[in-house]
Amino acid sequence: MTTNQLTIAMPKGRIFEEAYDMLIDAGFDLPKTMDISRKLMLEIPGENIRFILAKPTDVPTYVEHGVADIGIAGKDTLLEQQRKVHELLDLKISNCHIASAGLPQTKLDDIAPRIATKYPNIASAYYREIGEQVEIIALNGSIELAPMIGLADRIVDIVSTGQTLKENGLVEYDYITAVSSRLIANPASYRMKNKRITDLVRRLKKCVK
Amino acid sequence: MSTIRPFEKPLGMRDTLPTIFEKKESIRQIGREFLLGRGFEFIKTPTLEYYETVGKSSAIKESNLFKLVDSQGNTLVLRPDMTTPIARIATTKLLNEKIPLRLAYFSNVFRAQELEGGRPAEYEQMGIEIIGDDSVYADCEAILTTIEFMKTLEIATFKITIGHAGILDAIIRKNVDDEQQYSVLHQLLVDKNYVGFEEAVHSFNLAPEQATILFAFLQEATELTNIRQISKFLYDKDMFIYMEQLASVLEIANALDYIDFDFTLASHMNYYTGMLFEVFAENTGYPVGNGGRYDGLLQEFGYAASAIGFALRIDQLLEAMPKKQLTVDTVLVLYVATQFEKALKTTASLRRQGRRTTMQAIEGIDDIARFEKNFSAVVRIAQGGIDNDY
Numbered sequence: 001m002t003t004n005q006l007t008i009a010m011p012k013g014r015i016f017e018e019a020y021d022m023l024i025d026a027g028f029d030l031p032k033t034m035d036i037s038r039k040l041m042l043e044i045p046g047e048n049i050r051f052i053l054a055k056p057t058d059v060p061t062y063v064e065h066g067v068a069d070i071g072i073a074g075k076d077t078l079l080e081q082q083r084k085v086h087e088l089l090d091l092k093i094s095n096c097h098i099a100s101a102g103l104p105q106t107k108l109d110d111i112a113p114r115i116a117t118k119y120p121n122i123a124s125a126y127y128r129e130i131g132e133q134v135e136i137i138a139l140n141g142s143i144e145l146a147p148m149i150g151l152a153d154r155i156v157d158i159v160s161t162g163q164t165l166k167e168n169g170l171v172e173y174d175y176i177t178a179v180s181s182r183l184i185a186n187p188a189s190y191r192m193k194n195k196r197i198t199d200l201v202r203r204l205k206k207c208v209k
Numbered sequence: 210m211s212t213i214r215p216f217e218k219p220l221g222m223r224d225t226l227p228t229i230f231e232k233k234e235s236i237r238q239i240g241r242e243f244l245l246g247r248g249f250e251f252i253k254t255p256t257l258e259y260y261e262t263v264g265k266s267s268a269i270k271e272s273n274l275f276k277l278v279d280s281q282g283n284t285l286v287l288r289p290d291m292t293t294p295i296a297r298i299a300t301t302k303l304l305n306e307k308i309p310l311r312l313a314y315f316s317n318v319f320r321a322q323e324l325e326g327g328r329p330a331e332y333e334q335m336g337i338e339i340i341g342d343d344s345v346y347a348d349c350e351a352i353l354t355t356i357e358f359m360k361t362l363e364i365a366t367f368k369i370t371i372g373h374a375g376i377l378d379a380i381i382r383k384n385v386d387d388e389q390q391y392s393v394l395h396q397l398l399v400d401k402n403y404v405g406f407e408e409a410v411h412s413f414n415l416a417p418e419q420a421t422i423l424f425a426f427l428q429e430a431t432e433l434t435n436i437r438q439i440s441k442f443l444y445d446k447d448m449f450i451y452m453e454q455l456a457s458v459l460e461i462a463n464a465l466d467y468i469d470f471d472f473t474l475a476s477h478m479n480y481y482t483g484m485l486f487e488v489f490a491e492n493t494g495y496p497v498g499n500g501g502r503y504d505g506l507l508q509e510f511g512y513a514a515s516a517i518g519f520a521l522r523i524d525q526l527l528e529a530m531p532k533k534q535l536t537v538d539t540v541l542v543l544y545v546a547t548q549f550e551k552a553l554k555t556t557a558s559l560r561r562q563g564r565r566t567t568m569q570a571i572e573g574i575d576d577i578a579r580f581e582k583n584f585s586a587v588v589r590i591a592q593g594g595i596d597n598d599y
Binding site: 064065066067086088089182186187188189190191192194198 | 366368370400401402403404405407408431432469487489490491493494495496
């Protein structure tokens with residue numbers, strides 16, 4: 001960690017564009033277009049900022065361990081991983097929600113309801129909360145398959161428009177929680193680089209729509 | 210459960226190899242001299258304590274305790290922190306002799322294993338406790354001791370963030386409707402989840418002025434330029450006056466450069482009642498240590514006394530310290546068996562000079578050249594006499 005350089009962990013992909021544009025809106029002097037397809041790190045000497053480009057679910061990891069001072073991460077990842085990071089600002093981008101879904105007019109199995117999800121912690125916390133003991137089946141993608149082929153009664157997954165569910169003949173059952181991108185900070189960086197970070201929060205706050 | 214391989218240690222446990230050992234030892238030596246010089250007395254407490262007493266009073270969550278059962282069926286814990294055992298001895302023994310007490314320790318503490326790397330389950334803390342002094346000067350002494358010690362270790366850039374458990378408590382409680390809401394908001398501040406705090410306040414349907422005060426507090430308390438800004442959130446000004454005094458005492462001591470006030474600072478250590486603080490340094494992503502005033506804890510052991518203390522983590526101090534190569538002068542006396550007596554004499558004289566001297570018979574090693582590389586000087590004692598380069 002160089003004294004004054006701010007290292008920002010950014011999620012690769014769609015959220016990068018939106019978050020990057022917000023930083024430009026907030027008055028940071030960044031190149032207007034940026035080809036990041038194969039890059040892992042970007043130095044912006046003018047602003048004394050360094051971006052590291054990570055898989056979205058890894059952003060909180062970099063921030064927790066302090067190799068990035070701040071980062072932009074989805075609330076879904078934060079809820080799932082429960083890492084020791086400060087959550088400073090809701091950027092209100094990539095808005096969606098986590099919901100349970102399944103085949104229409106089906107009920108949870110009486111004996112051992114099975115839930116397929118890539119969010120095992122969020123799913124088990126939710127079902128415990130509503131007083132239902134369930135068995136979690138962890139999957140990494142194409143979660144919608146699980147109820148279709150009889151692997152699980154319900155899935156717990158992220159829903160933005162509901163189009164994917166519809167196309168696969170699934171319906172939403174319970175709305176679990178809202179999700180959007182958050183600005184997070186490492187606890188030590190938050191103290192050691194407090195001026196820069198609070199300044200960034202203040203400027204970004206004005207750009208939140 | 211897979212079979213345990215020979216090189217494996219229990220999750221979260223770490224070895225200390227010679228290089229790191231020496232570095233930690235030098236922190237211990239510096240720390241010991243430093244604290245003795247400030248009138249602190251060192252103590253040690255047992256590794257195992259009763260769950261009923263120390264385990265329950267400790268601020269560490271039950272799920273983070275290492276537990277075991279003794280032959281009488283009592284549940285024991287591996288010491289999760291040092292403050293609680295010290296509260297136990299102070300109240301039951303030491304406080305009869307001297308008040309205020311100034312105690313210090315170097316000690317390993319244990320927290321339950323966590324699956325991911327980077328979080329040791331056993332680590333060493335250095336800390337102090339000042340017991341039986343409820344004045345602002347004891348708080349000031351704890352903070353100044355931290356600052357001076359960080360400087361003594363040549364850690365150039367560090368910050369101490371100071372808050373007040375009682376002030377935070379009063380402000381939140383005044384502006385929520387029930388205990389449930391209070392603990393939700395308090396926990397969100399422990400996690401520093403400002404987004405969650407705002408969402409929670411919205412969801413509580415509080416009276417508009419309560420919500421407004423909470424938002425304003427969050428906003429102002431995190432960007433504090435003068436602690437006076439906090440005064441307007443408080444009805445009972447006693448605690449605030451206390452903090453103002455602390456600030457002015459710290460100013461007299463020229464300590465303000467290292468200090469930030471943040472009244473949203475909340476700790477998972479639920480025994481803190483008054484001023485509390487966290488220590489951060491450059492080059493490490495984790496807190497170096499924390500401390501605070503705990504006036505209720507000693508009562509649990511049957512003696513009402515106020516106390517303040519802090520603990521710093523040795524591994525984090527090591528991260529934050531300037532990286533210096535420890536150069537130690539080491540001498541190897543390498544001898545053939547027939548010259549044993551001469552070797553003994555040479556070694557003894559070197560050791561008297563204070564040099565770290567290893568005696569090694571040539572007969573005992575295979576690769577002489579490789580072994581010699583580990584030393585800064587070599588004395589060879591062969592049949593023909595002494596050949597040395599020291």
